[in-house]
Amino acid sequence: MRFGIVGTGALGLLFGAGLAAAGEEVHFWTRTAWQAELLLREGISWGRGGHADQRVHLPGSLFSASPLEENAISEVQPPDWIFLTVKQRDLTEELLQLIANMQDEHTGVVCFQNGYGHMERVEKAMRYGSPYAALTTEGAKRQDGRAVVRSLTGETRLGQVGSRPQPGMNKNAENLTAVLVKAGFPAFLSNDIVKEIYRKLLINAAINPLTALWRIPNGELLMDSERLELMNELIDEALIIYDEYELPYDSDVKEQIMDVCRTTAGNISSMLSDVLQGKATEIDYINGYLVEMARTAGIQALRHEVVWKLVKGLASG
Numbered sequence: 001m002r003f004g005i006v007g008t009g010a011l012g013l014l015f016g017a018g019l020a021a022a023g024e025e026v027h028f029w030t031r032t033a034w035q036a037e038l039l040l041r042e043g044i045s046w047g048r049g050g051h052a053d054q055r056v057h058l059p060g061s062l063f064s065a066s067p068l069e070e071n072a073i074s075e076v077q078p079p080d081w082i083f084l085t086v087k088q089r090d091l092t093e094e095l096l097q098l099i100a101n102m103q104d105e106h107t108g109v110v111c112f113q114n115g116y117g118h119m120e121r122v123e124k125a126m127r128y129g130s131p132y133a134a135l136t137t138e139g140a141k142r143q144d145g146r147a148v149v150r151s152l153t154g155e156t157r158l159g160q161v162g163s164r165p166q167p168g169m170n171k172n173a174e175n176l177t178a179v180l181v182k183a184g185f186p187a188f189l190s191n192d193i194v195k196e197i198y199r200k201l202l203i204n205a206a207i208n209p210l211t212a213l214w215r216i217p218n219g220e221l222l223m224d225s226e227r228l229e230l231m232n233e234l235i236d237e238a239l240i241i242y243d244e245y246e247l248p249y250d251s252d253v254k255e256q257i258m259d260v261c262r263t264t265a266g267n268i269s270s271m272l273s274d275v276l277q278g279k280a281t282e283i284d285y286i287n288g289y290l291v292e293m294a295r296t297a298g299i300q301a302l303r304h305e306v307v308w309k310l311v312k313g314l315a316s317g
């Protein structure tokens, strides 16, 4: 199967390296010429931990790479799947146009971003079909331009979002999950991906801003009654918005979120990681998105509004 990986951060490198190591045809589209050259020259170092014996070296001869530019796109065959692994904030109109130019009528696009607001924009830009959302609990941390550590083997759920089916795409998506499994990434097709996206939004809206503000790993949210109380309040406030929009959620969703804190106890959330690296966070697309939903429905979401502003203030500082 042929893959185009757009975005060579932690998830892009992890999935791309795993797929290339399993014999799939992978092209990495990088932001800079420097990173494409580095990947081709030195290959990718990936695996479980920091020790040499836990790491796998994937030579640059087993994949291709180039900077994402208009004139490079015609030189690479259209892939079966484009994995869009950039952050939501990097999904500019220019990037979406380049993605559209990579597609032929058989190419599927898989979006790995947190949040929901971007799916419609991606669909609008695509030449053919509707995008797939990928919800993954894989834990990955990029060490440098060519090295990624897989801290947690998670699961990846895929499902199409939108209303423009492509002929043969369901079969292709089944094949995709089989290829991912063969490459060591547990993957499933979901028949209720929208519910799952909103479940993930709730998880991110409760865990990410608090871990980023308090600079603690996910598990420490459960270690203190004030932290727990505020997390519960964020969840309750989000559920009022969900009820207003008649969005489905499980009755034990709070317990599920506590479970995520337990199973990822030692991990730092993606938002804390962005804050620690001085990068812009995804707060606009998570708590900011909930606040916009609340405003549109004419209800208040004061706690989400406060954490949104606090985290935004951190990033600009």
Ligand code: PAF
Pocket (backbone or CB within 6 Å): 114, 203, 204, 207, 208, 218, 260, 264, 267, 268, 269, 270, 271
């Ligand atoms: O964004 C993240 O970091 C993750 O989605 C999650 C589940 C909160 C775990 O860290």
